[in-house]
Amino acid sequence: MEKTSINIALAGFGTVGTGLQDILQNNRDWIKKRLGKDINIKKILVKDLNKVRTSIPDPHTIFTNNLEDLTEDPDLDIVVELIGGKTTAYEIISRALESGKSVVTANKALLAEKGPELFNLASKNNLGLYYEASVAGGIPIVQTLKESLAGNRIKSLTGILNGTANFILSEMTHNQIDYDSALGEAQELGYAEAEPSLDVDGFDAAHKLTILIRLAHGEDYPLHMLPIKGIRGIDPYDIGKAKDFGYQIKLLAQVKEKSGSLQAGVFPALIQNDHMLAKVDGPFNAVLLEGNAVGPIMLYGQGAGDLPTGSAVLSDIMSLVNKETGYNNTGFVDSNLPYANMLQAEHTVFKHYFRFTVKDRPGVLSILSGIMGEHNISIAQVVQKQESEGQFVPVVFLTHSAQEKDVQNALQEINELSFVKAPAIHYVIL
């Protein structure tokens, strides 16, 4: 791939494909800084050539409905399979690998079922078959298991891997609605399909778990052997009761090593409110794992959507290209990094916490807030403890967003006041 531009073909041009194209367009210069090469969508395989498309790719991109236009084109470097399903997608991936092209795919169902066969085919042809987008959207869990934590034995891995199910459970938990209403809401927002079985019955999470088990353990846990229990029709009574006990119900995908065997499954479970996974709400995903060296690690992010999943597809494409080039030390082609444009501290904008220690006498609060007002600092909350008049008391302000320059000027003015005992204590608020 020692060319100045990498030609890729997309098979399928739905949510993820258009997301990928948007990222390639918006971040074109940036990607070139990282990679030293352009990524060019040369061809897109679609079913219907006459369909009106709102997302317009590069005018040079060729639409085709003929698979051989992809597999027989010697000028294509990588085929990106985004068509979904298990028949055409299988044909595309296997024929691309047989014709000497590396493949990137987001197809969890296909990999869960035919992964071993396809990885063997890729290996036989010495090609890449990358699939970061197949699990947990933009979260780099595939890369993390395959490379960063490869030296660890993974003792346990617990994931919230289906954003739709997690959204439904979050809505039921936080808004006290029933299952059907939450599902309807998910469908309206485009998180759930009209036929939601893949998500709510746990099959999608099971596909992803199958892929993660292989990455973590180097063993195949066949999908049809995996215990799977979904959240269909879950009763708000139990969600409420769990809440009373300090728990939330989440749909989990889990694998643990137990004396040489793997205990794996997809199931709803109660998890305590102070557990890291309890904070993973709505359409977010997370994977919490325990390595025998690294200890506990959690990765968190958006599990679906055009741009997050497109980001994962792009990371695979860039990894495939990087594989052929020199050591990647800085993440950029040119190791000569320029100086950053540094925003001067006085122009930074934050909300603030101020504590003043002042003599408790009439008018103090009005003077303090008056000075802040003059410096464009608007107050969100103030607390002054009641003390006997004439004592020194703390007064605490939380402000709205303010410029650092204004903050410094106001604090200086306030610190010089006769009734102020000590310099203000001052923290920003995130």
Next chain:
Amino acid sequence: MEKTSINIALAGFGTVGTGLQDILQNNRDWIKKRLGKDINIKKILVKDLNKVRTSIPDPHTIFTNNLEDLTEDPDLDIVVELIGGKTTAYEIISRALESGKSVVTANKALLAEKGPELFNLASKNNLGLYYEASVAGGIPIVQTLKESLAGNRIKSLTGILNGTANFILSEMTHNQIDYDSALGEAQELGYAEAEPSLDVDGFDAAHKLTILIRLAHGEDYPLHMLPIKGIRGIDPYDIGKAKDFGYQIKLLAQVKEKSGSLQAGVFPALIQNDHMLAKVDGPFNAVLLEGNAVGPIMLYGQGAGDLPTGSAVLSDIMSLVNKETGYNNTGFVDSNLPYANMLQAEHTVFKHYFRFTVKDRPGVLSILSGIMGEHNISIAQVVQKQESEGQFVPVVFLTHSAQEKDVQNALQEINELSFVKAPAIHYVIL
């Protein structure tokens, strides 16, 4: 590196070095499955050859106090610099690179200051200079920024990067103690040095932030230009007051893009209790970032310690080796994955949530708990709502750990009781 074994040398044999060696010993077979090669610590550079060492490496490992034994040995593949500091470490890294050896380092202070020069040297010699362990211990944030999210513009990045400062603040927050007591505790536990300035004054976090800014933005924000504010002497009053408002105080390292300029700094800040970073307690680290494609992503784990940091060093060594080999699709040398040993469902052990719907009459609770007892299920909590006698009411049990086989048998027996209205609702508890 097309050899069956990779020879590495360690410069320094302290916490991280012994941690790395423990992992290499314990996970030797596992690493060979991943890499197809053994990793062999051939030499260790130490100051004092006569020092008594409790951690005994491979008997073939040669201890030396002569730098040239590392740089002049043609049989060494990778030099791992774990000596710290900025003088000898600089010499080791630059001489290793000049003599054609790739380098792995955990040295954040050196990279923050001399990174650009050393990366240029590595690039000139077409060698790897990898540094996953330099930021956030075992958390794969370097790899994530360099590869997985390389196609994203990073709009903001906020890290809890110093475990010592975070531990002190967590202790002050949760146990209402003052700064000096919390620091003393951190020192006793080995989290803080006798001279804690690097940690509590924010310099260590600043070193790490400098490295992350380069990875995220491809620009150098010189360390001496970075605004740094630590947590020394922070007043419990302000921590308590923040708590009253629903906030926690954390030491943050942050960089944001603001219309083409970078706003960066290390500073304590109030963050709301429901913020993902607010859950990062004690010696843990986390990085929350926002990419223009991937959206928000958080990585969480242990920021220090022999094994977590050793795990990061090992990941760099394995990446350097992988760089020279074929496409890494499965994370294992042999793409023919064996079937997993699958633990039979009946042997899985969990805590459980049961809800029974029963006729409210005397003795019901005793019968239910009696059946559970017979099946080795011990009860942690039970809630029965008071209703008028003879009505159907829910009874909820939380159990201690129980075998699935016992659970199934107990539920079957209970479901058949005459006063039980509907099959039990049943969830596991994580």
